Every structure is written in C-alpha cells, then in structure tokens.
Amino acid sequence: MTKPFPLHDAQVQMTLAALAYLDDTDPTGRTIPPVSDVKKALIAGLANCDFSTKGEWTLAWGPIQTHGTDNLVYVARNETDKTLAVCLRGTTTQWLSRLEDIPTSQRRFPTANTSGAKVSSEFFTGLVEMLAAVDPDQSTTLQDYLATQVAAGFGTVFVNGHSQGAALVPMMMAALQLGWARRPGLRAAVRGFAFAPPTSGNPAFADWVNRSLDCWFVINPLDIVPLGYANIHDVTRRQIPGPLTLEEELYVPALVDAAAALAWAAGTWAQPDQRAMTQMVHEENEGFFDMVIDQHNHNTYLVMLGATPLVPFGQTGASPFAPGSIPLPHITNVPVGP
Numbered sequence: 264m265t266k267p268f269p270l271h272d273a274q275v276q277m278t279l280a281a282l283a284y285l286d287d288t289d290p291t292g293r294t295i296p297p298v299s300d301v302k303k304a305l306i307a308g309l310a311n312c313d314f315s316t317k318g319e320w321t322l323a324w325g326p327i328q329t330h331g332t333d334n335l336v337y338v339a340r341n342e343t344d345k346t347l348a349v350c351l352r353g354t355t356t357q358w359l360s361r362l363e364d365i366p367t368s369q370r371r372f373p374t375a376n377t378s379g380a381k382v383s384s385e386f387f388t389g390l391v392e393m394l395a396a397v398d399p400d401q402s403t404t405l406q407d408y409l410a411t412q413v414a415a416g417f418g419t420v421f422v423n424g425h426s427q428g429a430a431l432v433p434m435m436m437a438a439l440q441l442g443w444a445r446r447p448g449l450r451a452a453v454r455g456f457a458f459a460p461p462t463s464g465n466p467a468f469a470d471w472v473n474r475s476l477d478c479w480f481v482i483n484p485l486d487i488v489p490l491g492y493a494n495i496h497d498v499t500r501r502q503i504p505g506p507l508t509l510e511e512e513l514y515v516p517a518l519v520d521a522a523a524a525l526a527w528a529a530g531t532w533a534q535p536d537q538r539a540m541t542q543m544v545h546e547e548n549e550g551f552f553d554m555v556i557d558q559h560n561h562n563t564y565l566v567m568l569g570a571t572p573l574v575p576f577g578q579t580g581a582s583p584f585a586p587g588s589i590p591l592p593h594i595t596n597v598p599v600g601p
Contacts, residue, residue: 268539273481274315274570276348276423276456279339281561281574282308282316283326283352283428301326305337308574315570319343324401324408329392332385333360334431336393336405340412346419347412349405349435351393353426353459353561363389364427366492366529369465373437380471381530382434382464389427390434394443406446409439413451422455422478425561426488429460429480433472433535440476456481458564461491466533473536480538483567485558492526493533495519504554511551541567 285304286296305322312318316339325337335352354360362385369381397404403411409420420439424432432455442448455478463472472478482489485504490497497503498519507515526532541564549557557563562573 266537268479270568272421272454273456273479273539274565274568275320276421277425277458277481277561277564277568277570278315278574279320279348279350279421280353280423280425280428280456280458281565282314283335283337283350283424284355284561285574298326298328301328301335309339314574315565320348323347323412324398324403324405327393327396327398327405329389329396331359332363332389332392333357334363334389334393334427336396338405338408340417344419345417346421347409347417348421348423349409349439351422351424351428351431351435353424353428360427364461364491366526369530372434372464372468373441373471376471378467378471380464380468382468383430383462383529386427386430386434386463390431390438393431393435394438406439406443406449409449409451410446413449417451419452419454420449422453423458424456424460425458425564426559427461429457430463432457432460433463433468433476433478436476436478453477455479458561459483459486459488459559460534461488462493462532462534464533465531469533469535476535478535478537480535481541481564481568482538483541483558483563484543485554486563487555488559489534491522491532492529493531495523495526504558505551507551515551 282305285308286301305326309316309320309322310318320339320341323338323340326335328335333355337350339348339350354364366383366385368384370384370387372380372382372387394405422432422436436453436455440448440453455476457478458481460480487498487503496519499516565573
C-alpha cells in the first residue's frame with residue numbers, strides 16, 4: 264500500500280525551509296551578514312500570517328551560521344501542536360557553501376554501521392559543524408535544546424531543507440534519532456522533508472534511509488539538482504530540464520560528463536525511494552541555465568506544492584535561486600512516483 268503524501272505538512276515545512284534563505288547574503292558585498300540580521304528576518308518571516316506557516320511558528324533556537332562550511336540551521340516551534348522543526352538552509356552565494364556541494368570522497372555513516380552505508384564527506388562536515396554549534400543566547404547545542412523540549416512534551420520533530428539543506432536532512436535525522444557525540448537519540452517522532460535534494464550518499468545509505476527514516480524526498484522531475492550525483496547523465500539522456508539548443512549542444516554535454524566524472528571519483532550514489540514527484544511544467548523561451556535555476560529554486564517548489572504566497576527573495580537579492588518565471592498553475596495534490 265502506498266503511503267499517502269502529507270501535502271499540508273509539506274507546504275508548511277517547505278515554507279520553513281524557504282525562510283532559512285532570508286538575508287542569507289548581503290546583496291551588495293556578497294558577504295555573510297551578521298547573524299543578528301538573519302535572526303530579525305526570520306522572526307519577521309515566521310510572524311507573517313500570509314505564508315503557509317500562518318504565523319503559528321516562532322523562532323526557538325538559532326539561527327546558527329557555521330564558519331567552515333557556511334551552513335545555517337534554526338529551530339522553529341509550534342506551541343499549539345507541540346511540534347518542532349529543524350530547518351537547514353541550502354546553498355548560498357558563498358564559496359565555502361558551494362564547495363560543500365562538490366563531492367571528493369565518502370565516509371561511513373551512520374557512525375558504527377556495518378552495512379557499508381556512506382555519505383559525502385563534504386556534507387558530513389557540514390553536519391558535524393551544525394551539531395557542534397552553540398546558540399549564544401541560550402548556551403545550548405541543537406541536541407540539548409531539542410531534548411529539553413521533548414522532555415517538556417513536544418512529541419514531533421520535523422527536519423526540513425531545500426537543495427543542499429535537503430541533502431543534509433536524512434543525515435540530521437539519523438543523528439537525532441540515533442544520538443550523536445555521546446548524547447542519546449530523541450524520544451520523539453522524527454519526520455523529514457527533503458525538497459530538491461542532491462544525493463547524500465551511496466546505495467547502502469539510501470537503503471538504510473528507506474528502512475530507518477520517515478522522510479519524504481520531494482522532487483520536481485525537471486530539476487537537475489536531484490540528479491546529482493547518481494543520475495546526472497539524465498540531463499542529456501532524458502533532456503532535463505528541456506531540449507538543448509544547437510549552441511548548448513556544444514558544451515552542456517561536456518559539463519555533464521565532467522560532473523559525472525567528479526561524482527564517480529568520489530563514490531557511488533543513490534536517492535532513497537520515498538519520493539513525491541511534483542507536476543512537470545516546462546518554462547517557455549528560456550535558455551538552459553535559466554531553466555535550471557527556475558526549476559530548482561525554492562519558490563518554484565512552493566508553487567508546485569500550492570504553498571503560496573511566495574517568500575519574497577527576489578526583492579531582497581538575498582538568494583542565488585531567486586525566482587524568475589515561476590511555473591504555473593498551482594497544484595493541489597502531489598502524485599507519488601519512483
């Protein structure tokens with residue numbers, strides 16, 4: 264029996280994931296802004312009752328920006344539902360952030376496994392830095408904060424992320440469920456939504472995720488990011504996100520081959536099975552790279568999930584995936600597919 268896709272939860276968690284991009288990069292100097300600015304933007308965004316979050320969530324921990332990898336994590340809290348959400352930001356314009364997306368090797372994960380499960384070493388480093396970070400206002404790590412809240416009656420912990428953040432979702436879920444750095448696993452339901460995820464790890468890790476985690480991998484079939492790293496040749500083989508022009512035929516296949524070679528040198532890759540495939544909507548009159556960006560950006564995923572209005576990154580210039588022409592129409596149901 265196919266597990267029904269929880270569309271409302273997906274709309275809310277995608278909105279929380281999108282809010283993680285607020286003020287992620289100074290639009291003028293392309294520098295990392297003070298975390299105090301990000302915090303103010305998050306508080307205001309969570310309070311906005313027009314979003315799918317309906318103003319029902321508040322900032323509870325963080326945001327924390329890591330120094331070595333430029334990852335960002337924050338926790339939102341829904342007091343009414345006794346629900347928490349660990350929100351992981353995707354790639355930014357920062358060089359360290361983009362380097363994290365390029366795999367050089369794999370390492371064993373979850374720790375102490377004997378099944379051969381491995382993940383990207385770069386993503387693993389991002390996870391380690393986020394779990395080691397301490398919220399200066401509360402003097403607590405992420406795990407300690409969550410454990411305190413679970414003990415106080417919060418029964419569900421969501422983990423969400425878009426793009427790079429989505430690749431980190433199953434890894435963060437594993438750390439929270441199994442325990443990390445001598446801290447025990449959470450005694451709560453841990454549920455995940457990974458939106459537009461590049462592949463986290465090898466086939467053995469994907470099998471472990473299938474068996475062990477309650478996580479949906481939400482994918483636009485015209486988005487090339489989830490094709491990395493296992494199926495990157497589908498860009499040309501299946502013409503994703505669309506047919507190439509004669510000029511693009513001269514260089515795009517070579518770029519795809521280079522990306523495939525990098526991935527192959529680092530290890531083998533596979534996406535987990537529990538995927539929700541959104542409606543395919545082709546963009547009109549766009550070049551290949553514009554289409555790549557538009558099919559991937561977080562506002563496209565909000566539209567495809569029916570989670571509007573959009574989070575207005577285009578006006579701030581804060582995100583590398585700011586909306587261009589957003590696919591329409593909205594959809595009200597997400598079919599489940601392989």
